[in-house]
Amino acid sequence: MQLHSRFFGRSIAVLLSTSILLSACGEKRVDSEQRSLDFARLDAFPSTYSLTQSRPVLIQGATLLTGTGEQRESADLLLENGKIKEIGKDLKAPADALVIDGKGKWVTPGIIDVHSHLGDYPAPEIESTQDGNEMTSPNTAEVWSEHSVWTQDPQFPLALAGGVTTLQILPGSANLFGGRSVTLKNVPGRSVQDMKFPGAPYGLKMACGENPKRVYGGKGNAPSTRMGNVAGYRSAWIQASKYKQEWEEYVENGGDEPERDLQMETLAGVLNGDILVHNHCYRGEEMAVMMDIADEFDFQISTFHHAVEAYKVADLLAENNVCAAMWADWWGFKHEAFDMTEANIAIVDQAKACAMIHSDSGVSAQHLNEEVAKAMTAGRRAGFDIQPKDAVVWMSLNPAKALGIADQTGSLEKGKMADVVVWSGNPFSVYTHADQVFIDGELMFDRADKNRQPRSDFELGILEAEGERL
Amino acid sequence: MKKIAVYCTLALGLMAAAGQANTVLIKGGKVHTLAGQGSLDSADVLIVDGKVQQVAASLDVSADQVINAQGKVVTPGVIAPISELGLVEISAASATNDHMVTGDSIGSAFNPVPAYNPKSTLIPFNRAGGVTSAVVFPGISTWDSGAVEAQRVFAGRSFAIKLSGKFDSFEAKDVAQKAYLGEPGSQLAGGSRANAYAKVENALREAQEYRDNRAAIRRGQWRDMDYRLADLEALQSVIKGQEPLMVTADRASDILSVIELGKAFRVKLVILGAAEGWMVADTLAQARVPVVIDAINNVPGSFSSLGARLDNAALLTKAGVKVAISGPGYASTHNVYLSRQSAGNAVANGLPYEEALKSISSNVAEIFSLSGGTLEPGAVADIVVWSGDPLEVTSYPEQVLIDGERQSLTTRSTRLRDRHLKPTKGHDFGYKR
Numbered sequence: 001m002q003l004h005s006r007f008f009g010r011s012i013a014v015l016l017s018t019s020i021l022l023s024a025c026g027e028k029r030v031d032s033e034q035r036s037l038d039f040a041r042l043d044a045f046p047s048t049y050s051l052t053q054s055r056p057v058l059i060q061g062a063t064l065l066t067g068t069g070e071q072r073e074s075a076d077l078l079l080e081n082g083k084i085k086e087i088g089k090d091l092k093a094p095a096d097a098l099v100i101d102g103k104g105k106w107v108t109p110g111i112i113d114v115h116s117h118l119g120d121y122p123a124p125e126i127e128s129t130q131d132g133n134e135m136t137s138p139n140t141a142e143v144w145s146e147h148s149v150w151t152q153d154p155q156f157p158l159a160l161a162g163g164v165t166t167l168q169i170l171p172g173s174a175n176l177f178g179g180r181s182v183t184l185k186n187v188p189g190r191s192v193q194d195m196k197f198p199g200a201p202y203g204l205k206m207a208c209g210e211n212p213k214r215v216y217g218g219k220g221n222a223p224s225t226r227m228g229n230v231a232g233y234r235s236a237w238i239q240a241s242k243y244k245q246e247w248e249e250y251v252e253n254g255g256d257e258p259e260r261d262l263q264m265e266t267l268a269g270v271l272n273g274d275i276l277v278h279n280h281c282y283r284g285e286e287m288a289v290m291m292d293i294a295d296e297f298d299f300q301i302s303t304f305h306h307a308v309e310a311y312k313v314a315d316l317l318a319e320n321n322v323c324a325a326m327w328a329d330w331w332g333f334k335h336e337a338f339d340m341t342e343a344n345i346a347i348v349d350q351a352k353a354c355a356m357i358h359s360d361s362g363v364s365a366q367h368l369n370e371e372v373a374k375a376m377t378a379g380r381r382a383g384f385d386i387q388p389k390d391a392v393v394w395m396s397l398n399p400a401k402a403l404g405i406a407d408q409t410g411s412l413e414k415g416k417m418a419d420v421v422v423w424s425g426n427p428f429s430v431y432t433h434a435d436q437v438f439i440d441g442e443l444m445f446d447r448a449d450k451n452r453q454p455r456s457d458f459e460l461g462i463l464e465a466e467g468e469r470l
Numbered sequence: 471m472k473k474i475a476v477y478c479t480l481a482l483g484l485m486a487a488a489g490q491a492n493t494v495l496i497k498g499g500k501v502h503t504l505a506g507q508g509s510l511d512s513a514d515v516l517i518v519d520g521k522v523q524q525v526a527a528s529l530d531v532s533a534d535q536v537i538n539a540q541g542k543v544v545t546p547g548v549i550a551p552i553s554e555l556g557l558v559e560i561s562a563a564s565a566t567n568d569h570m571v572t573g574d575s576i577g578s579a580f581n582p583v584p585a586y587n588p589k590s591t592l593i594p595f596n597r598a599g600g601v602t603s604a605v606v607f608p609g610i611s612t613w614d615s616g617a618v619e620a621q622r623v624f625a626g627r628s629f630a631i632k633l634s635g636k637f638d639s640f641e642a643k644d645v646a647q648k649a650y651l652g653e654p655g656s657q658l659a660g661g662s663r664a665n666a667y668a669k670v671e672n673a674l675r676e677a678q679e680y681r682d683n684r685a686a687i688r689r690g691q692w693r694d695m696d697y698r699l700a701d702l703e704a705l706q707s708v709i710k711g712q713e714p715l716m717v718t719a720d721r722a723s724d725i726l727s728v729i730e731l732g733k734a735f736r737v738k739l740v741i742l743g744a745a746e747g748w749m750v751a752d753t754l755a756q757a758r759v760p761v762v763i764d765a766i767n768n769v770p771g772s773f774s775s776l777g778a779r780l781d782n783a784a785l786l787t788k789a790g791v792k793v794a795i796s797g798p799g800y801a802s803t804h805n806v807y808l809s810r811q812s813a814g815n816a817v818a819n820g821l822p823y824e825e826a827l828k829s830i831s832s833n834v835a836e837i838f839s840l841s842g843g844t845l846e847p848g849a850v851a852d853i854v855v856w857s858g859d860p861l862e863v864t865s866y867p868e869q870v871l872i873d874g875e876r877q878s879l880t881t882r883s884t885r886l887r888d889r890h891l892k893p894t895k896g897h898d899f900g901y902k903r
Contacts, residue, residue, distance in 0.1 A: 124772045154770055210562065311886075314893045331883075332592065332804035333561040341887040351893060362769045363798065370811065373863040381866065382887055430814030430863045463776050470779050 037247055040202055040269035045146065047196035051187055053441030056080040058093040059422060062102025067109040067396040067411030071389040077107055079418035082440040087412060098443065100436065106427055108392050109411050110165025110419030110439065111368050112399035114278075114325050115305050115358035118156055119149035119184075119192070120169055123362060133172030134179060138216050138223060139236050141204060142262035143179035145171045149192040152456040154469065155362040160186045160445045160454065162366030163421040163434040166197060168403055170305075171205045173280040174215045176223065176232045178205035180266055181278060183403050185439055188454045201404040203302070204270050206233070208281035208290060209336045230289060237297040240267030276302035276404055282336035284312035291320050303402040305358060308337045311344045314351030323354035323402045327364075328374040345372075345394060346379025346386060356398040368395050373428035388428050491518050492534055494874055499539025499855060501525060502824065504546055504832045505846035509824065515544060517851040520874035525845055535876070537869055539855050545827060546843050547602025547852035547870065548860075549834040550806040551762045551794040552742065555593060555604050556586040556631060558803055569608050578647055578673065579700035580626025582608045588631070588639050591882045592804055597633040598879040599807025600860065600867040602852035603641055605630045605838050607648045607716070610658060623650045623658050623666045624673065627704060628716075630840050632852070634872045644707060645838045646714040646740055652724040653774040667727060670717070673697055674735045677705035708737055714838070716740040716762070721774040722749040729757045740837055745775035748782045751789035760792035760837045764799045765821075765829075766812040783813075783829060784820030794837055795829040814861035826861055 057079040064072040064087065076091040077084065093099050120132035131148035134140040149169060159167065165186050171178035181203035182196060189195035208229065217224025223232050243264035250258055269275035277294070281287050281304045294301050303323040304310060308331065310317060310324035317324055326348070331340030341347075348355035357372050359365035376391035400410025409417040418441035425432045437445035446452035459469035494517040501513040507525055514529040515522060559566035568585035586606065596604070608626040625648040630641040650658055655666025676695050679687075680702040686692045687699065695702065707713035715732070719725045720743040732739040741747070744761040747754060754761065765783045770776045786793050795813050797806035813826040821829070832843030841850040851874035858865035870877040 123769045124776070126773070158769065312890050312893060315895065316893075329805055329808070332559070335560050335563055338560055339886055341883045341890075343887045343891075347887070347891060347893070362771075363767050366768070367766070367815070370815075370863045374811075377864045377866065382891060428864060430811060430861060431818045433818065469770065469776060 036272045036274070037244070037251065037268075038274070039244065039247075039265045039272060040274035041265060042274065045144075045193055045196075047198045048191065048193040049185055049187070049189075049196055049198055050194075051082070051185070051440045051442050053079065053082045053418065056085075056094045056097040057100065057418070057438065057441060057443070058091060058097045059100045059102045059105075059107055059420075060091075062422065063106045064412055065106065065108045065389055065392040065427070066413070067392055068413060069389055069393065071387070077102075077412065077420065079420065079438060079441040082418055082442075084412060084414055084416050084418050084420075086414060100422060102422065104425065105435065106423040106425060106432075107412070108163070108421050108423065108427055109396035110409065110421055110437065111163045111395045112403065112410060113159065113164050113167040113359050113365050113368060114303065114356060114399040114402050115360045116159075116167040116169055116365060117172070117360070118159065118167060118169060118362060118365070119151060119153045120145055120171070122150045122153035123155050133174040135172075135174040135215055138175050138212055138221075138232050139177045139263060140171075140175050140179050141177040141236070141264075141266040143171060144182065145169045145179060145205075146182035146192045146196070149182070149184075149195075151189045151192055151195060152458045154456045154459050155365070156186055156188070157445075157454045157456060158362065159365045160437055161434060161447070163369060163423070163427075163437055164365055165419040165421070165437060165439050166400075166403075166405070166409060167365075168203060168278070170203065170278060173205070173207035173211045176207060176212050176229055177236060177263075177267070178207060180275070181205055183405065187439055187444060188456070197405060199408070202266075202269065202275045203278040203403070204266055204275050206277055206279040206290075208279065208286040209283060210334050211280070226286065230293070233290075233293055234296070236267060237271075237293070240264055240271055241297060244268040244271050270299050271297065273300070276300075276402075278303050278305055278402075280305045282306055282308045282334070284309040287313050287322075288316060291316065291322060302404070306337070306360070307348075308340050308344065310353075310355075311341055311347040312339075314348045314353050317348060317353035318351050323356060323398060324348050325356050325358035325399070325402065326375075327360075328357065328371040328378070342374065342378035343382040345375040346382055346384050349379070349386070349390075349394070350384050354398050354401055356394045356402060358399070369423075369427040369432070370430055373430075376428060388426065391428065492520075492874065493518050493531075494535045494537065494851070494871065494876075495529065495531065495533035496537045496539050496544055496853065496855060496869075499542045499544035501544045501845060502827055503845040504824065504828050505844040505849070507846065513544075515845060515853065517853075517871070517874045520851050522845055522847060522849045522851050524847060537855060542868060543856040543858060543860055543865075544845070545854055545856065545860050546831045546845055546849075547854050547872070548600045548807060548810060548830050549840065549842055550596070550601050550604035550797060550809060551834045551837065552796050552802065553604045553606055553806045554609065554803040555596065555606055555633075555806065556588060556590045557582055557606060557608070559587075559590055559592070561803075570611050571608075572611065576626065577622040577624035577697065577701045578626060578649075578704040579698065580608055582606065582626065583629050583640070583643060586629070586631070586640070588635050588637055593633050593635045594878065595881045595883060596805070596807045597635070597870055597872075597877055598867065598881050598884070599805070600810065600854045600856070600870065601633055601807045602854070602870065602872050603630060603632055603835075603840060603842050604806060605645050605834070605840075607646075609648070610650060621658070621660065623655050623669050624701065625649065630838065632872050634875070634877065642838075642840060644713050645840070646716040647705065647708050648716045648742070650718045651728055652719040652721055652743070653772055654718050663724065667731065671731060673701070673705060674709060674731075674737065677702045677709045678735075681706060681709065709735060711736055711738050714738040714740045716742050718742045720745040720772070722746040722777065724774065725750050726753060729753060729759055732759065733757070743775075744786070745782065746777035747791070748779065748785035749777055751786050751791055754786065755790035760794065760833070761786060762794045762796050762837070764802075764812065765795045765816045766798050780815060780819040781821075783816035783826070787821055787825050787829075792833050792837060793825075793829045794834045795826075810861055811863055814863065817861060823861075
């Protein structure tokens with residue numbers, strides 16, 4: 001299996017000598033930046049996210065877990081203009097800065113939950129809000145999860161209180177190709193565009209194993225087996241390769257304009273590196289097969305999700321530059337989730353593959369620090385030396401890498417987005433709370449201030465007419 | 471309730487032949503007795519023939535086995551208040567599921583005991599997580615086709631196990647009868663929680679009628695009953711007030727309805743769920759109705775749990791309600807041991823520490839009339855020695871004793887870990903290419 005050079009972040013590979021941007025109506029125009037064909041339609045539904053930091057923030061004398069493998073004691077952290085401005089000792093507070101006494105507190109990058117269905121499977125769960133799985137065809141690459149997001153899902157503010165600043169909302173796993181994911185900043189938004197992480201690449205949800213074959217095989221349709229799954233992926237990639245080629249030929253040679261196809265646009269967007277593959281896949285065998293499919297059709301898999309057996313193929317993941325998103329200890333709900341070990345994340349990490357925690361749950365999303373703590377402990381019990389400075393990466397920088405946003409967030413580094421959590425103590429304790437959560441430098445959650453605890457529309461007057469939900 | 475004392479019979483027999491007691495001394499740990507002696511910073515626990523004989527600051531006795539617990543924490547074993555242990559191996563593999571039957575053929579008489587598999591992989595796994603006993607309940611599927619087909623609200627009979635994995639590891643039978651009210655009850659009873667209520671009410675009334683006219687009913691000289699006689703028979707200990715009726719209810723108003731029902735029939739109640747229990751905590755306390763809650767679930771997952779919050783356990787306990795904490799809803803059987811993480815979160819949200827320990831051990835024992843849950847003279851020696859604070863996510867059991875016997879902490883999970891610890895090319899069981 002060859003290594004793919006393009007991976008994290010959007011590909012800037014130039015496919016054509018004269019690069020052309022596909023505009024919405026299909027007319028040709030020359031792109032000065034020489035981008036490849038925009039199958040991903042990066043400018044559709046553009047982000048209107050516009051959080052701006054109201055005042056500088058200086059956190060003084062805290063223990064910092066930087067997300068780059070460092071633990072710094074009694075350090076100051078200055079947030080200004082939405083960015084991490086400086087890390088050091090005895091930093092001067094700018095005028096009108098919010099100064100936080102960090103003594104006894106720990107600071108981490110904002111938690112990134114790489115596997116969420118918030119908004120698509122909102123709370124309360126009722127029949128009319130089950131918008132996460134377009135369970136009508138094994139290939140629904142044409143659907144975009146953002147179009148299902150109910151921004152008033154009360155689970156968003158709950159996740160924020162747990163320190164989650166960024167989340168990837170994925171379609172469900174019923175289909176071989178479930179559709180596009182979207183990466184959101186965890187801020188209240190009137191529209192999903194208000195939450196969209198500016199510039200974050202799209203993802204494509206794919207699913208291995210039991211789910212697609214059960215959903216479609218159960219109806220007497222393909223796929224009904226794992227080999228049927230694989231035939232389904234390959235057929236689609238053949239089609240997408242052809243689609244991509246037709247457009248490239250059209251751009252180069254002119255002639256009749258090919259017809260737009262939403263499903264093919266998403267797949268072609270993967271083939272040209274603009275869209276990242278997020279692949280629900282439990283078993284080691286299947287991950288190995290999926291990596292060969294990626295090789296066959298020359299694309300890169302970003303991340304295997306729910307990768308319960310990642311520990312069995314950790315070396316292959318490292319070799320192929322593929323991440324694994326895992327739980328600390330969930331298992332047994334399906335046969336493909338039977339071979340669980342709590343040391344999974346640690347083993348993958350020690351094999352130098354990109355390992356991370358994920359939630360897939362509105363409850364667990366609020367406690368990802370605890371989930372990481374359990375995985376860290378299991379790693380130590382397996383004999384590895386894993387410290388908080390190492391484990392924090394599993395909920396910050398590595399999910400940022402998986403989402404292609406590691407150059408913008410995921411660690412406490414100068415110039416990065418000021419997505420920061422101030423914890424009441426060591427975050428890897430059950431007793432520790434997220435005291436303050438900053439997104440792009442703005443204080444979005446403060447445990448001590450009711451006015452800094454966002455409530456969705458749903459929560460107003462729902463339990464008591466005159467109050468909020470709680 | 472028909473308790474059966476089955477544990478340790480073999481070991482006791484052998485020891486009797488040898489004519490000497492089997493003793494274990496756990497030395498120098500921080501001991502939470504959850505009984506009269508409270509918490510002791512450093513104490514010894516002496517176990518004789520499977521029972522705690524003494525807990526004291528320093529015991530100068532010899533023992534067959536000595537466990538050095540210095541720097542460790544010693545507690546009673548965790549008791550899971552609700553599980554499907556031994557009835558479910560893989561949830562989505564129907565052949566390995568024995569906890570649910572569809573259709574209305576059997577209700578309260580459904581007896582899952584013959585299906586119990588003590589060799590389930592879930593048992594060593596949860597034992598290694600510190601669970602020494604568990605209550606096992608049947609269920610009714612309230613999703614997919616199960617909810618459409620089922621027209622009954624009684625799940626059936628229950629039992630309690632020790633997690634020794636032995637064939638004779640039943641601890642008690644008919645620990646409680648389980649029924650569905652509130653939202654799941656509504657789904658099962660044709661679309662209204664009122665009908666679920668009516669079904670339970672009717673069953674209890676018919677159980678009384680059966681009690682009072684048993685001979686005539688069995689001879690067929692009586693009106694036709696709505697419930698089968700086996701079902702009414704299974705409810706006799708419930709209407710006698712001997713066996714609790716455990717009822718699902720999350721919404722505050724549903725909880726109040728259940729309490730009224732319990733009063734009307736003088737039934738001993740346990741409420742399962744109680745997400746909005748804090749809103750009616752005083753009423754629960756006055757009626758002496760204990761609750762089994764999913765303490766870490768603060769998501770308003772349904773319109774019945776809009777008031778879900780992380781300090782539910784704290785508020786209920788403060789009001790005087792006896793609280794048991796279950797494993798988290800998303801992993802309530804495979805990972806029942808995670809009740810300790812939920813209890814830790816409850817402490818982080820205001821529950822006093824010792825109350826949290828009780829909520830995963832002694833309170834559970836009290837609610838379901840089981841042995842265990844305390845460390846005091848005469849108590850059964852189901853004990854865990856933890857690497858640190860048992861409610862902390864970085865701690866783990868280093869020793870687990872059931873009836874005074876040290877248990878293996880090897881699990882399928884640790885076996886898989888050790889086989890694949892360093893995956894490399896050419897690795898025997900790796901995926902070579």
